[in-house]
Amino acid sequence: MSKPLLSVRGLSMTFPIRAGVFQRTRGHVYAVSDVSFDLRRGGTLGIVGESGSGKSTLGKCVIRLVEPTAGTVVFDGRDVTHLREPELRRSIRSRIQMVFQDPFSSLNPRQSLQSIVEEPLHVHHRLERTERAAYAADLIERVGLDPARRDRKPHEFSGGQRQRIAIARALALRPELIIADEPVSALDVSVQAQIMNLLDDLQREFGLTYVFISHDLSVVRHASEDVAVMYLGRLMELASRDSLFADYRHPYTQALMSAVPSVRRVGARRRSRVVLSGEMPDSSDPPGGCVFHTRCPYARDRCRTEVPAVHDIAENHRIACHFPIE
Amino acid sequence: MTVTQGPAGGRRRTNVNLIIGIVIIGSMALVTLVSFVYTPHDVNAMHREHRFEGPSARFLLGTDNFGRDILSRLMYGGRTAFYVGIVAVGIGIVVGTMIGGLAGYLGSWVDELFMRVMDGLLAFPGLIMALMVIAVAGPGTLNTAFAIGVMSIPGISRIARSGFLQYRSIEFVQSARTIGVRPAVIMAKHILPNVMTSLVIAGSVAFAGAILSEAGLSYLGLGVQLPDPSWGRMLREAQGHFMRTPWFTLGPGLAITLMVLGFYSLSNGIRDAIDVREAHG
Numbered sequence: 001m002s003k004p005l006l007s008v009r010g011l012s013m014t015f016p017i018r019a020g021v022f023q024r025t026r027g028h029v030y031a032v033s034d035v036s037f038d039l040r041r042g043g044t045l046g047i048v049g050e051s052g053s054g055k056s057t058l059g060k061c062v063i064r065l066v067e068p069t070a071g072t073v074v075f076d077g078r079d080v081t082h083l084r085e086p087e088l089r090r091s092i093r094s095r096i097q098m099v100f101q102d103p104f105s106s107l108n109p110r111q112s113l114q115s116i117v118e119e120p121l122h123v124h125h126r127l128e129r130t131e132r133a134a135y136a137a138d139l140i141e142r143v144g145l146d147p148a149r150r151d152r153k154p155h156e157f158s159g160g161q162r163q164r165i166a167i168a169r170a171l172a173l174r175p176e177l178i179i180a181d182e183p184v185s186a187l188d189v190s191v192q193a194q195i196m197n198l199l200d201d202l203q204r205e206f207g208l209t210y211v212f213i214s215h216d217l218s219v220v221r222h223a224s225e226d227v228a229v230m231y232l233g234r235l236m237e238l239a240s241r242d243s244l245f246a247d248y249r250h251p252y253t254q255a256l257m258s259a260v261p262s263v264r265r266v267g268a269r270r271r272s273r274v275v276l277s278g279e280m281p282d283s284s285d286p287p288g289g290c291v292f293h294t295r296c297p298y299a300r301d302r303c304r305t306e307v308p309a310v311h312d313i314a315e316n317h318r319i320a321c322h323f324p325i326e
Numbered sequence: 327m328t329v330t331q332g333p334a335g336g337r338r339r340t341n342v343n344l345i346i347g348i349v350i351i352g353s354m355a356l357v358t359l360v361s362f363v364y365t366p367h368d369v370n371a372m373h374r375e376h377r378f379e380g381p382s383a384r385f386l387l388g389t390d391n392f393g394r395d396i397l398s399r400l401m402y403g404g405r406t407a408f409y410v411g412i413v414a415v416g417i418g419i420v421v422g423t424m425i426g427g428l429a430g431y432l433g434s435w436v437d438e439l440f441m442r443v444m445d446g447l448l449a450f451p452g453l454i455m456a457l458m459v460i461a462v463a464g465p466g467t468l469n470t471a472f473a474i475g476v477m478s479i480p481g482i483s484r485i486a487r488s489g490f491l492q493y494r495s496i497e498f499v500q501s502a503r504t505i506g507v508r509p510a511v512i513m514a515k516h517i518l519p520n521v522m523t524s525l526v527i528a529g530s531v532a533f534a535g536a537i538l539s540e541a542g543l544s545y546l547g548l549g550v551q552l553p554d555p556s557w558g559r560m561l562r563e564a565q566g567h568f569m570r571t572p573w574f575t576l577g578p579g580l581a582i583t584l585m586v587l588g589f590y591s592l593s594n595g596i597r598d599a600i601d602v603r604e605a606h607g
Contacts, residue, residue, distance in 0.1 A: 063504055085509075093506030106497035110519045120505045169501070 003077065004038035005209050006062065006177060011035045011071035013057050013233075017284060029284045031057040033233040034071070036310065039226070041176070044203070044210040046224030046241070048217055048256065052280055054233035055213045056101075059179045062211060063096050064088055075177070094124050097170035101182035103162035107154040113140065113165055114150035120172040136172070143168045143198060160191035164198065171202065179211045184219060196222055217260050221245060226316075229253050232283055232291040235310055239317040249313055249324035251296045290322065298323055344595025350588030354581075358404030367395035369402045369555060378571045388573045390563065396577045403555045403578065407537050407585060410471040410550070414536040415529050417475025418482045423518075423525060425479065426486025431494050431513055441487065444480040452477045456539065460548050467556075470549040474539045478532040485528045489521030523600050530593035534586045541582045557582050 013032040016025040032054040039045045047055045061068040064080060072081045080092050100106035107116060117136040121127055127135055137147040143164040145157075154162055163183060170178055180199065184192040196219065202208060212223045220227055227244045229237045229252060237250040248254055255274045276295045281287055287294050293303040302322050310320045366386065367373075373385075373393035381388045387396040429440040447455070459473035490513070493499055502512050543549030544558030560578035568575055 065500055065503060089506040089508070093504060096504070098501065098504045100497040100501060102497060106501055108498040108516050108520070119507070123506050166501075169505070
């Protein structure tokens, strides 16, 4: 494998919980713990997990909306983990962009379509004013919107159209990496497919690299080359798409697979339906040992005391489990 | 679609508050503007033979203890009221928004520092604060306006803070950050316009408060000084003659009441108008 575009090592994000008059730290939320992965240029990494599994926080750490508390994020050979905001603006912001989940809050209601799409160019002093307008019109058309509506405000567009606007904005600077945080979760199923196809086409056309965050396995399966499964801030299983879906080894992945409502069976190896009991534990008080042991149907004593390290189990297939499914 | 849009699109309820507010403030402003070119009598001319007269064709609202025309003085006093209101609200909105905006957007120690200072300001009774400023800077129209403006900063800064705090974590602001927009531009371009409506409402309420405060200070003789006419001081001059000439107090009293009522009505009207737009926009 050639040098990865994005390389994440031991990434952790811990938020302090402050309370009381003096805002003393009363505890911590362990949003992301010790996550590592590589992503090749042009590839797509899907990250799946329940809400609260830390997948969004992971995305925000990569794009440096939040500064991780430990670990490193290396983008194109450069450690960007602790870059200060001015330096980030100068050299990184234009190369990594994000598409957010909710297209109703990710667009400023007071900006017109054109001004939304042009803003990134304006900020980075790309193109002259007149060229900008033409470029924006091209881009608007490319994502499947009518440039004649460029003066309209976001509320005049549907959810799917708004997500197209957000994609056009993310694309304006010709970034290399796009973090798509649940880009289709807020949309109707019919519209989801359109947006997925658009993202697909754009990836081919512009050679984009995606980190694709979703709670929906079928969406991730459609989009991704590699899939990472997260639970309570930790990486459970990371494998190429085909080997993950055909040959998952982690009990949590198994549970996720069996929960997919589908006519066609998603997991080829499904033996029986595994229904997890209980809720995901509070991330401010994660269980000791393997974080999944409280809900794992196969948990044994070792799982309760010893944190399983992420280790290779086959080529391109890593897992954090003491007793992988055979 | 038709069910939800029918009532909103078909017969939207008339915004009575907004209409009342605009009519009252509009006519007060108009009368004040007219005073620049025309008043029925000279503001300070004393008609000695017509002291304490009731309303008549010549003196529509009667005359005061020096025989001056009350209507003319009321019109002229409107200038003071608007001047003090505009300066005070201007100071309050500009400084309050900057302090509250920075506190809300930056958070952490900036928030803590600014808001504790604001709490400190708020702990003083407003009038005492104003008296302090006037004691230091001396009385006068501009100083009065300044003192009242300072008084209005804490309230407005709290409103600005909550607005900026609310929008700080919204996704389009985060998106602006990932694009590389500078914090100052994010605050001015992406957050401020969305917070503006609540600031306008706060400003309108503060305007009513400023007019009341000015009247109060001037009534105590600490606000606007001679020769500038002020409704508050007119009330003070009138109180000694209340039993003899009630209409003397009626004019300035009504003017202050109308003005305050107008601005409150206006602020309610603006809020209603925005609520409707946001509910059906």
